[in-house]
Amino acid sequence: KAGVTQTPRYLIKTRGQQVTLSCSPISGHRSVSWYQQTPGQGLQFLFEYFSETQRNKGNFPGRFSGRQFSNSRSEMNVSTLELGDSALYLCASSLEGGRRYEQYFGPGTRLTVT
């Protein structure tokens, strides 16, 4: 079974631009969560989608948004990029969502904002 895939793997953007990241979960998984990883901050939860609905949301500004499609693939969008948005963005899929089901992480998208 193929793992979680994320595209692109690396991205360089300029302040003020917007960016869209993509995540394809493991086949059969219906929940997709997004995390931001920065040095010294660990993994910060962004949001979780389950069956095309946002189920949980972390403490990030409205510039960060996401969506999930009927095939469970998910996209994350960041508008009006700031230098502080430079980070590794990880998505994780699980069968049903919630902590009772193990999350499988993708390799991440490394975003650099200049």
Added chain:
Amino acid sequence: DQQVKQNSPSLSVQEGRISILNCDYTNSMFDYFLWYKKYPAEGPTFLISISSIKDKNEDGRFTVFLNKSAKHLSLHIVPSQPGDSAVYFCAASSNFGNEKLTFGTGTRLTIIP
């Protein structure tokens, strides 16, 4: 507000010895705890978890201990192997609210051959 803290950014251990990684939390509502391991250029992978109704869970070389009164958990790796060199994250969640995982900042473990 860092609700899950890993106060040691790095740890070096001789191969064959025991590695002990520590994690403290402040939210008394957390009742489920997990450890993840991350290699460079890869996403984290799940290692082991523990519910608050237990104080110990073991899986092969990995054992997690939970001390609820101290709000402290630890991961023991015995014996340590070179392939264990990675960044280890602890995470916690609560059955109340949205069950989202709150991660610590990670500890980089280096196993010295």
